[in-house]
Amino acid sequence: MPATNRQIRLAARPVGEVKPDDWQHCSEPVDEPGPGRFAGRTRFISLDPAMRGWLDDRPSYLPPVGIGDVMRAGSVVEVTASDHPDFQPGDHVVGTFGVQEYVVSDGRGAMKVDTSLAPPSTYLGALGMPGMTAYFGLLDVGALKDGETVVVSGAAGAVGSIAGQIAKAKGCRVVGLAGGPEKCAMLTDELGFDAVIDYRTEDVRKELRRHAPDGIDVYFDNVGGDILDAALTRLAMHARVVVCGAISQYNNTTPVKGPSNYLSLLVRRARMEGFVVFDYAERYAQAAREISAWIGAGRIKVKEHVVTGSVDDFPETLGMLFRGENVGKLVLELA
Amino acid sequence: MPATNRQIRLAARPVGEVKPDDWQHCSEPVDEPGPGRFAGRTRFISLDPAMRGWLDDRPSYLPPVGIGDVMRAGSVVEVTASDHPDFQPGDHVVGTFGVQEYVVSDGRGAMKVDTSLAPPSTYLGALGMPGMTAYFGLLDVGALKDGETVVVSGAAGAVGSIAGQIAKAKGCRVVGLAGGPEKCAMLTDELGFDAVIDYRTEDVRKELRRHAPDGIDVYFDNVGGDILDAALTRLAMHARVVVCGAISQYNNTTPVKGPSNYLSLLVRRARMEGFVVFDYAERYAQAAREISAWIGAGRIKVKEHVVTGSVDDFPETLGMLFRGENVGKLVLELA
Structure with a gap:
């Protein structure tokens, strides 16, 4: 593991379009996983239109991202070290891990995914x-x-x-x-x-x-x-x-x-x-099975728009959604 | 029966608030009921906010009132002569008879009401x-x-x-x-x-x-x-x-x-x-029974705002709805 974890944090509440100044790019020390936790390297970060709403300080279905907090985002991480019984090095795990290069997690809200069934990024899109x-x-x-x-x-x-x-x-x-x-x-x-x-x-x-x-x-x-x-x-x-x-x-x-x-x-x-x-979390597994079957039968084609770069590219990549520049699910793959 | 039937017809499609010029006040000869029909004298005319929508020439749940047509309105009429087996002189009948003093009907869409249970106007309001x-x-x-x-x-x-x-x-x-x-x-x-x-x-x-x-x-x-x-x-x-x-x-x-x-x-x-x-017409009778029971038990109080006048007062009375001048159901009682 490298010494620093590059992160994108919310610097200010955007007014209208999100501007570069609304974000803070920073580097934090990388944490050790510690007891009952795993550490992972971020491979794919999800970019979603709903993110814009999370930046506003108004009542919604989730609390707003706090000023100074790591930007909330779904992502797929590859486990690098683990003291958690359910996650082993090499596993791919999806969760709301935020816009950062490295993650330490106690596993709550995290789900191991099967990359033999679908590529990791699909768990942020058609199967996410x-x-x-x-x-x-x-x-x-x-x-x-x-x-x-x-x-x-x-x-x-x-x-x-x-x-x-x-x-x-x-x-x-x-x-x-x-x-x-x-x-x-x-x-x-x-x-x-x-x-x-x-x-x-x-x-x-x-x-x-x-x-x-x-x-x-x-x-x-x-x-x-x-x-x-x-x-x-x-x-x-x-x-x-x-x-x-x-x-x-x-x-x-x-x-x-x-x-x-x-x-x-x-x-x-x-x-x-x-x-x-x-609200439908209890039925995700059933839905994912049905969608997987349609993908397998060629009835659903998965469209992904993958931008390759670093977490520093997150703000610019997010803007693509609002300019209508993506075709299918937009993800940022960390090089 | 008198020789003429005073009517209010739509003269022009209103733009914004309905103006006096949008109506035509006219007198037509009174028809004889003829075979299978009854004739009646209008006693109460209903005034409803929905009427404003009926004046516009746009697709809605009812066709617009045509230019030159008698204005559509619910009313209670008292039967004066009848060749219809279901309606006898003296009966009170509710239907969409329009803004006019006298009515001839074949009984379609007309319903005899029981004025011993509730005053006739109530069949345009709480029971209508x-x-x-x-x-x-x-x-x-x-x-x-x-x-x-x-x-x-x-x-x-x-x-x-x-x-x-x-x-x-x-x-x-x-x-x-x-x-x-x-x-x-x-x-x-x-x-x-x-x-x-x-x-x-x-x-x-x-x-x-x-x-x-x-x-x-x-x-x-x-x-x-x-x-x-x-x-x-x-x-x-x-x-x-x-x-x-x-x-x-x-x-x-x-x-x-x-x-x-x-x-x-x-x-x-x-x-x-x-x-x-x-859409609920098949269940009106059941609803009316339940509302009647609530009225009888004092749980529903019927509020009616009765304006007494002639059909010529219809346009001015309709305006009261949009100025918020009525308390409860607004009806025009023909003197």
């Missing part, structure tokens, strides 16, 4: 939180039924790309929304979406009318803003709007844009419902 | 659409449970006053929102609400924090706008927001104000759901 979010959001909150029409925004992202493919695997017609021709082509040509709308260049309302002529049964929303409003105009009777996220609003310095067309919930006897994936 | 709306909105859509905290906006209105009292009858803590000291005092002193917030003079968020310290389990929304946004900040886990109406937005000439705080649905694992009372 984004996959679980897509699965429970669509099937439990969205109460998806065979043959329904599903629209997914942020469809080329970590959650959206899995959500759309789960809906296909469940026998639904799936329309994706994404930005740019590359992502759109990937959704239809590689991932098997039935139709795709490029929200940057197309008239979203008009295209929704075309691609969901009988209305949207489940709208899985990752973006909020104008796209949510457009989808609300096209709901089928008894539609379900799954509120997974609102990436278009996270960097606002003005209030969030509320969905002006929410009264269509009344006209269409529809519901809009939010959820937090952690 | 507003009562049904409160009942199914709260119990079916809101899935109200004993002991929960319920917040009702537009609480002094036709639907809100019944919704709040049903929630009380079901063992809930009930907080009402209304405008002005008279309405607020009525809600707590007469109708038994646990607390009331005067949205015109009080800080709604602060008062919600005070009166619903453990959060709102069911928010029954009749108003939309800023009050909906305030309620969203105070949701309990797994809360239900019942979208019944949005009277604050109906006269907008700008887009509806969407709920900026809708992401609290995610944080609180909550849902927002709309409904249209007509």
Whole structure:
């Protein structure tokens, strides 16, 4: 083990877009694992739109990251030394270990992963939180039924790309929304979406009318803003709007844009419902087995966008999410 | 029967507030009932916030009232002549007979009411659409449970006053929102609400924090706008927001104000759901029996605001709803 552990800590609460000055890059001494603990070297760090919300000091489903704290992040570490019975050197372990090069853990919230089944990074994506979010959001909150029409925004992202493919695997017609021709082509040509709308260049309302002529049964929303409003105009009777996220609003310095067309919930006897994936922890293993089986059968293709670098690249890499520069799950691989 | 039937017809689609010129006051010859029909004289005309939506030419749960058509309205008529086996002279009948003095009907959608159980006007309020709306909105859509905290906006209105009292009858803590000291005092002193917030003079968020310290389990929304946004900040886990109406937005000439705080649905694992009372028609009789029993037991007090006049007073009386001038169910009684 080297003498220092490079870390990214929160220096200030961002206003609007996160700026370089909002982060502190620092080096701490590397801890020894000590009794009942293991030490590990970080291999992959997850970058998630939800991180933006964790930086704000307001009540949410998790406490905000404190000023001066190591930035919260899911990651996969490789165990280097251990006094913990469940983790051995060479094991790969996923957990919320933060943006840092080295980790010492008592094992709480940590889970050993099987790298013979899937590459380590997949446990941050299709078999990690984004996959679980897509699965429970669509099937439990969205109460998806065979043959329904599903629209997914942020469809080329970590959650959206899995959500759309789960809906296909469940026998639904799936329309994706994404930005740019590359992502759109990937959704239809590689991932098997039935139709795709490029929200940057197309008239979203008009295209929704075309691609969901009988209305949207489940709208899985990752973006909020104008796209949510457009989808609300096209709901089928008894539609379900799954509120997974609102990436278009996270960097606002003005209030969030509320969905002006929410009264269509009344006209269409529809519901809009939010959820937090952690509530489904007891069922993660079952979901992961089902997603694994779909991956094995070629029904779900895993899209990962791997940036290779150091923890110092975390801030710039995080910005890619909000500029729409990633295709699939964005991870930072430590070189 | 007199020779002419005074009617109010829609002359133009209103922009913003409905103006006198948007209506046409006219007199038509009175029809004979003819075979299989009955004729009746209008006694009470219902005035409902939803009427504003019926004037707009946009897709909704009912087609818009056509330009030149008699204004759609629920009313109670007294049968004057009949060739219909189910309706006899002297009977009181409720139906969507429109804003006119005399009616000829084949009986479809008409229901004879028992004026020995309740005065005729009550069949436009507590035992009519507003009562049904409160009942199914709260119990079916809101899935109200004993002991929960319920917040009702537009609480002094036709639907809100019944919704709040049903929630009380079901063992809930009930907080009402209304405008002005008279309405607020009525809600707590007469109708038994646990607390009331005067949205015109009080800080709604602060008062919600005070009166619903453990959060709102069911928010029954009749108003939309800023009050909906305030309620969203105070949701309990797994809360239900019942979208019944949005009277604050109906006269907008700008887009509806969407709920900026809708992401609290995610944080609180909550849902927002709309409904249209007509979907529950098969269960109206059961709901009316239960509401009647509560009225009989003194657990629901019926508040009606009766304006006496002619059909020519309909436009001015309708305006009272949007100025918040009615207490309880607003009806126009024809002198």
